[in-house]
Amino acid sequence: MAQDTRGLRGSGAQPQAEQTTRGPGHDQPSVVVRDLVRAYGDEPVLDHLDLDIAAGEFVAILGRSGSGKSTLLRALAGLDRDVPGSGTVTVPASVSVVFQDSRLLPWAKVLDNVVLGLAAATGLSRADAHRAGAAALAEVGLAGRERAWPGELSGGEQQRVSLARSLVRSPELLLADEPFGALDALTRTRMHGLLRDLLERHRPAVLMVTHDVDEAIVLADRVVVLDAGRIAAQERPADHRDQHALRTHLLAALGVEKSSSPTPEPQEVPA
Amino acid sequence: MSAAVTYAGPRSRTLGYGPRTSAAATDIRPAASTRLRLGRPFRGARMLGIGALAAIWVTGSATGLIDPRILPAPWTVVTTGIDLVSTGRLQENLAISLQRSALGLVFGVSIGVVLALLAGLSRLGDALIDGPIQVKRSIPNLALLPLLILWFGIGEDMKVITIAIGVFLPIYIHTHNGLRSIDARFVELSETVALSRAQFVRRVVLPGALPGFLLGLRFAVTGSMLALVVVEQVNATAGIGYMMELARTYGQTEIIFVGLVVYGVLGYTADAVVRLLQRRALSWRKTLED
Numbered sequence: 011m012a013q014d015t016r017g018l019r020g021s022g023a024q025p026q027a028e029q030t031t032r033g034p035g036h037d038q039p040s041v042v043v044r045d046l047v048r049a050y051g052d053e054p055v056l057d058h059l060d061l062d063i064a065a066g067e068f069v070a071i072l073g074r075s076g077s078g079k080s081t082l083l084r085a086l087a088g089l090d091r092d093v094p095g096s097g098t099v100t101v102p103a104s105v106s107v108v109f110q111d112s113r114l115l116p117w118a119k120v121l122d123n124v125v126l127g128l129a130a131a132t133g134l135s136r137a138d139a140h141r142a143g144a145a146a147l148a149e150v151g152l153a154g155r156e157r158a159w160p161g162e163l164s165g166g167e168q169q170r171v172s173l174a175r176s177l178v179r180s181p182e183l184l185l186a187d188e189p190f191g192a193l194d195a196l197t198r199t200r201m202h203g204l205l206r207d208l209l210e211r212h213r214p215a216v217l218m219v220t221h222d223v224d225e226a227i228v229l230a231d232r233v234v235v236l237d238a239g240r241i242a243a244q245e246r247p248a249d250h251r252d253q254h255a256l257r258t259h260l261l262a263a264l265g266v267e268k269s270s271s272p273t274p275e276p277q278e279v280p281a
Numbered sequence: 282m283s284a285a286v287t288y289a290g291p292r293s294r295t296l297g298y299g300p301r302t303s304a305a306a307t308d309i310r311p312a313a314s315t316r317l318r319l320g321r322p323f324r325g326a327r328m329l330g331i332g333a334l335a336a337i338w339v340t341g342s343a344t345g346l347i348d349p350r351i352l353p354a355p356w357t358v359v360t361t362g363i364d365l366v367s368t369g370r371l372q373e374n375l376a377i378s379l380q381r382s383a384l385g386l387v388f389g390v391s392i393g394v395v396l397a398l399l400a401g402l403s404r405l406g407d408a409l410i411d412g413p414i415q416v417k418r419s420i421p422n423l424a425l426l427p428l429l430i431l432w433f434g435i436g437e438d439m440k441v442i443t444i445a446i447g448v449f450l451p452i453y454i455h456t457h458n459g460l461r462s463i464d465a466r467f468v469e470l471s472e473t474v475a476l477s478r479a480q481f482v483r484r485v486v487l488p489g490a491l492p493g494f495l496l497g498l499r500f501a502v503t504g505s506m507l508a509l510v511v512v513e514q515v516n517a518t519a520g521i522g523y524m525m526e527l528a529r530t531y532g533q534t535e536i537i538f539v540g541l542v543v544y545g546v547l548g549y550t551a552d553a554v555v556r557l558l559q560r561r562a563l564s565w566r567k568t569l570e571d
């Protein structure tokens with residue numbers, strides 16, 4: 011189980027010329043991407059991309075629509091076995107994914123959603139898995155909602171359940187593709203706080219795709235701007251005293267016209 | 282931290298008109314909904330038309346405007362029903378009819394589910410099973426009756442088999458469709474949480490296909506009633522349909538009416554049971570119907 015379970019040896023017609031390994035040593039980065047190429051047609055979507063993520067590091071990926079953000083994330087999640095490409099991807103043994111939609115099974119109670127596949131994957135007993143699931147729900151502020159149907163929760167609550175589902179697996183790597191994209195501004199701000207708390211406690215490496223420059227700056231240790239399948243810029247917000255300048259710089263890297271106002275109204279990259 | 286401040290500024294401004302917009306939307310709603318809808322349902326709406334028909338029937342029979350040989354008076358139907366029950370004739374025939382449709386339903390549902398699972402969960406199964414069934418779909422069930430009589434005679438076997446055939450098709454089609462239309466997003470989720478194939482089927486595929494199965498079951502129950510009526514009028518020696526056929530040869534219109542009422546009650550009850558089952562099993566779903 012320890013090696014190459016990334017599922018890329020798929021039975022697909024065009025196996026990717028790629029090696030994938032799991033479980034890097036202690037001082038090595040948690041995620042190592044080397045020379046990663048993915049192409050649906052002739053134009054590569056990911057173009058010889060290299061990326062390292064240190065253990066516990068939070069990397070936010072920005073990029074205009076179609077720049078290959080989701081493709082990169084799916085490669086790390088092992089969800090792209092039928093996409094032609096090459097390169098190496100090394101990820102930790104336990105990876106969790108948070109999707110843009112909460113992706114809860116509507117026919118399973120909230121707690122059952124959180125512990126979906128948990129007992130079998132971790133060797134926990136059913137009772138222990140349920141206890142862990144209930145604890146994770148409490149962590150995201152949903153104690154007492156274990157027996158609710160997902161359809162009875164608000165969008166933000168559903169996304170919190172999906173966070174609990176990811177965190178209860180104690181992932182070493184958390185992948186999130188626009189996890190808060192469908193939420194309103196206030197809920198999103200709340201989720202940022204919650205996410206930071208949770209990450210502080212669980213300390214996984216994180217790769218989060220977002221359209222929101224400010225979200226990236228607030229949450230991430232490192233912001234990576236992807237353009238046409240390559241890294242066009244990367245910045246560590248902590249290195250910047252002047253957050254406005256950083257913002258402007260990132261927006262420029264994204265190809266958004268600079269506005270003279272320090273806080274222009276459109277905050278997000280046009281999709 | 283200055284980042285948080287930069288962040289909070291424009292955000293809170295956007296928040297300003299969030300609630301106001303939605304309040305405006307709530308204000309518009311009543312007007313918009315009354316314009317296109319039929320208006321409020323009133324109490325006993327369904328009974329109104331039925332009541333009117335019954336009133337015509339009663340007055341027509343009482344005044345002698347309706348010939349009792351064409352349409353017996355309601356009270357004749359009721360007393361005939363009571364007679365049939367007290368002599369035990371109705372129960373006897375009803376028991377036989379119920380047994381036939383129950384057997385047909387059990388066999389039909391089982392076969393439909395098994396075939397749907399085989400076809401829905403494996404490529405080979407799909408290749409082998411789905412084609413023939415799609416061909417069968419274009420042949421009306423009752424057109425098979427002469428063939429079934431030749432093969433199985435005119436006994437109970439033929440009757441149960443005919444009903445089962447009427448039942449398995451809707452079960453197969455809707456269950457298969459349910460299995461095949463599992464949302465690809467849930468397949469992806471199952472991969473990321475590393476579900477085994479067995480767990481995937483149990484947790485995702487089967488519950489996802491349940492609404493389809495239950496819809497199929499509603500059609501199946503209707504189908505079994507239809508098949509029951511037809512087979513009972515073909516060389517039967519017992520059953521509600523037989524009782525009605527016999528009444529026809531003696532010109533006992535009121536017995537035919539009792540039979541119709543029994544069929545109606547049977548059909549309605551069966552559908553109500555399935556709907557109850559549906560509500561129970563799909564309580565997670567906020568349905569627009571019902």
Ligand SMILES: Nc1ncnc2c1ncn2[C@@H]1O[C@H](COP(=O)(O)OP(=O)(O)OP(=O)(O)O)[C@@H](O)[C@H]1O
Binds near residue numbers: 074075077080081281
């Ligand atoms: N399944 C697919 N088949 C063919 N082309 C695809 C497929 N998925 C993505 N692409 C193409 O790959 C490119 C990158 O897609 P990707 O989803 O990675 O973009 P993205 O950066 O996530 O964009 P967005 O911000 O809109 O989500 C796009 O041009 C898209 O058309």
Ligand SMILES: [Mg+2]
Binds near residue numbers: 079080081187
């Ligand atoms: Mg995307």
